[in-house]
Amino acid sequence: MRLAHLALRQVSKVYPTKPPLHALRDVNLDIERGELVAVVGPSGSGKTTLLSLMGLLDTPTAGEVWIDGVEASGLTEAQRSRARSDQIGFVFQQFYLLSSLTARENVATGMLYQGLAPTERRARADAALERVGLAARASHRPGELSGGEQQRVAIARAIAGDPAVVFADEPTGALDQASGRMVVDCLRAANQTGATVVVITHDLGLAELFDRQVHVLDGEVTG
Amino acid sequence: MKNPLRRSARTSANQPAKAGGSQEDTQVLAPIAVPAPLNEIVQQRRRRLRPMDVLATATLGPRTRLVRASLSALGIAIGIAALVALQGIPASQQAEFRAELDRQGANLIVVYPGHESAEPDSAVIPLPETAPAMVGRIAPVTGVLARRDLADVLVYRNNMIPAGQSGSISAAIADGDLLGTLNVNLAEGRWFDAASRTVPTAVLGNGAAERLGVGVGARIWVDNRWWAVIGVLERMELAQEMDSTAFLAPDYAADLYPEQPLASIYVEAAHGKAGAVRLVMAATVNPANPRGVEVAGLSDYYAAGELVDDMFRTLSVGLGALALLIGGIGIANTMVVAVMERRGEVGLRRAMGARTGQIALQFVLEAAFIGFAGGIMGVALGAYATFLYTSLGDMAFAIPWWVVAAGPGISVVVGVLAGLYPSLKAARLSPTVALRAI
Numbered sequence: 001m002r003l004a005h006l007a008l009r010q011v012s013k014v015y016p017t018k019p020p021l022h023a024l025r026d027v028n029l030d031i032e033r034g035e036l037v038a039v040v041g042p043s044g045s046g047k048t049t050l051l052s053l054m055g056l057l058d059t060p061t062a063g064e065v066w067i068d069g070v071e072a073s074g075l076t077e078a079q080r081s082r083a084r085s086d087q088i089g090f091v092f093q094q095f096y097l098l099s100s101l102t103a104r105e106n107v108a109t110g111m112l113y114q115g116l117a118p119t120e121r122r123a124r125a126d127a128a129l130e131r132v133g134l135a136a137r138a139s140h141r142p143g144e145l146s147g148g149e150q151q152r153v154a155i156a157r158a159i160a161g162d163p164a165v166v167f168a169d170e171p172t173g174a175l176d177q178a179s180g181r182m183v184v185d186c187l188r189a190a191n192q193t194g195a196t197v198v199v200i201t202h203d204l205g206l207a208e209l210f211d212r213q214v215h216v217l218d219g220e221v222t223g
Numbered sequence: 224m225k226n227p228l229r230r231s232a233r234t235s236a237n238q239p240a241k242a243g244g245s246q247e248d249t250q251v252l253a254p255i256a257v258p259a260p261l262n263e264i265v266q267q268r269r270r271r272l273r274p275m276d277v278l279a280t281a282t283l284g285p286r287t288r289l290v291r292a293s294l295s296a297l298g299i300a301i302g303i304a305a306l307v308a309l310q311g312i313p314a315s316q317q318a319e320f321r322a323e324l325d326r327q328g329a330n331l332i333v334v335y336p337g338h339e340s341a342e343p344d345s346a347v348i349p350l351p352e353t354a355p356a357m358v359g360r361i362a363p364v365t366g367v368l369a370r371r372d373l374a375d376v377l378v379y380r381n382n383m384i385p386a387g388q389s390g391s392i393s394a395a396i397a398d399g400d401l402l403g404t405l406n407v408n409l410a411e412g413r414w415f416d417a418a419s420r421t422v423p424t425a426v427l428g429n430g431a432a433e434r435l436g437v438g439v440g441a442r443i444w445v446d447n448r449w450w451a452v453i454g455v456l457e458r459m460e461l462a463q464e465m466d467s468t469a470f471l472a473p474d475y476a477a478d479l480y481p482e483q484p485l486a487s488i489y490v491e492a493a494h495g496k497a498g499a500v501r502l503v504m505a506a507t508v509n510p511a512n513p514r515g516v517e518v519a520g521l522s523d524y525y526a527a528g529e530l531v532d533d534m535f536r537t538l539s540v541g542l543g544a545l546a547l548l549i550g551g552i553g554i555a556n557t558m559v560v561a562v563m564e565r566r567g568e569v570g571l572r573r574a575m576g577a578r579t580g581q582i583a584l585q586f587v588l589e590a591a592f593i594g595f596a597g598g599i600m601g602v603a604l605g606a607y608a609t610f611l612y613t614s615l616g617d618m619a620f621a622i623p624w625w626v627v628a629a630g631p632g633i634s635v636v637v638g639v640l641a642g643l644y645p646s647l648k649a650a651r652l653s654p655t656v657a658l659r660a661i
């Protein structure tokens with residue numbers, strides 16, 4: 001059986017709240033290697049849960065999550081951590097940049113757990129910042145950067161380690177339209193270098209900028 | 224086996240890519256290493272962070288929130304400072320006390336003849352004549368003086384004084400290094416030399432000279448003959464029986480009063496060795512009958528001083544421990560708040576591949592770092608307080624070395640203990656919960 005780069009089979013996720021919250025129900029989804037996909041749906045539809053499962057941040061209540069031919073439920077916590085450090089890059093709506101570090105240091109921190117030497121981390125951080133057009137801002141701290149620039153630093157951090165897949169959760173949610181557009185361009189560029197890129201968004205207009213849209217509603221993939 | 228993704232990354236290396244609209248062409252990096260598929264990656268050995276990376280990560284929080292970390296460290300610093308100062312001040316006092324006792328001859332041990340039994344009027348066991356030489360061979364002994372009392376010999380200012388008015392001045396023969404052993408100087412004149420030992424000369428204790436009202440150059444009347452006073456000793460506060468004695472020329476007096484028993488032996492021990500020397504004294508003086516030897520010591524004053532110091536030290540350890548506990552609670556509080564505030568960072572690090580143990584280690588080391596900084600501050604503060612105290616009291620400055628060494632160590636332990644719970648809490652945070660927290 002040939003599996004897609006990311007493959008979900010009958011995946012359900014139930015949060016043990018009172019009453020239990022069914023975030024995903026029997027989801028089947030294939031995302032091929034090198035695809036540029038937008039997962040789109042309204043707030044509370046289960047998009048972020050989907051990202052957490054595909055990004056090995058969480059485990060499903062039922063079903064199988066396959067990534068690069070490996071079924072995630074068979075991995076230990078340490079193996080999942082290693083998979084995240086080597087194969088997966090994340091971009092979040094809130095950027096999560098460390099305020100006391102420069103842009104370069106923030107990007108280099110993204111490769112900390114990959115076991116790379118500091119000099120190599122710095123070199124790759126500089127190269128990644130150049131890829132997102134922020135080479136000149138490498139020595140600036142997040143407080144000295146605009147929101148769009150901060151998000152591009154976060155993208156540089158996600159792609160600097162050469163991941164196989166990049167997940168972006170509402171990457172333009174906190175940005176104006178022009179900055180959002182630049183962020184999309186950076187994600188598209190990352191995709192052109194070979195990474196599978198999955199973007200979570202509630203913005204249909206933004207989703208249309210990507211090659212494929214996956215619609216999620218009430219925990220189910222609708223198309 | 225090669226990863227198709229990485230092949231595609233390399234093949235697209237020459238394509239210009241759009242980044243940031245009008246931005247310059249993007250640059251594609253070379254792959255990190257021989258690309259490995261996920262099933263190979265997850266089988267690799269567990270990676271450890273480099274020590275410098277561990278250190279940089281652990282100090283990131285305190286460096287970012289310097290004021291808060293400093294205030295937390297201050298709690299520990301006060302505890303350590305209390306410990307250092309409360310150890311240092313009594314140590315300085317003790318050093319001063321010992322110096323004062325030493326100045327007055329308190330490292331002295333005095334050996335007297337013992338009795339047959341505990342009854343006061345039981346027979347006296349004389350000290351063996353070999354005792355002074357034997358005692359002199361004890362390694363830490365730096366001076367020995369044998370004293371023979373001339374019990375029936377009375378001392379007068381001159382031959383006109385009525386027999387009943389001797390002024391309670393004893394006559395004695397002192398053989399050995401009196402000046403060195405008793406650590407006393409001459410107020411005037413000199414001690415016996417090879418010549419004066421053999422002629423009727425005398426050296427007076429300060430009290431004796433005062434009571435007799437004589438000085439060097441005068442003569443005193445002892446046992447129906449004149450003795451020339453050649454020296455007067457300085458006052459000895461702690462050896463008053465020596466102070467009211469007239470010491471007669473040893474060789475001349477020994478001929479006059481042969482076979483006088485040893486009344487006492489004064490032994491000077493090296494600094495701090497009086498206790499050890501006392502332990503072996505009785506057996507050395509009279510190996511055949513150690514129970515027949517009475518050993519007393521002006522060094523008993525040391526014991527009294529140490530008892531007071533011990534009480535002070537116990538109190539200071541108690542106070543220091545209390546202050547450290549409060550400091551530890553401060554660190555725990557800071558770390559709990561730090562973990563709550565930095566849940567996003569925890570989530571991000573987990574997303575970037577940090578294991579739970581690495582997150583726990585980061586926060587434990589951060590707490591240890593705050594504790595260590597507090598410990599260093601505390602030692603400095605405590606030392607300064609002790610210095611101020613001793614300066615004002617014109618005392619010698621002394622802090623036990625172990626306090627300086629243990630201060631930062633103790634504070635690191637306090638930091639680790641205080642940081643343990645918050646760190647485990649941070650490590651147990653699910654990445655999704657941590658990322659959702661903001």
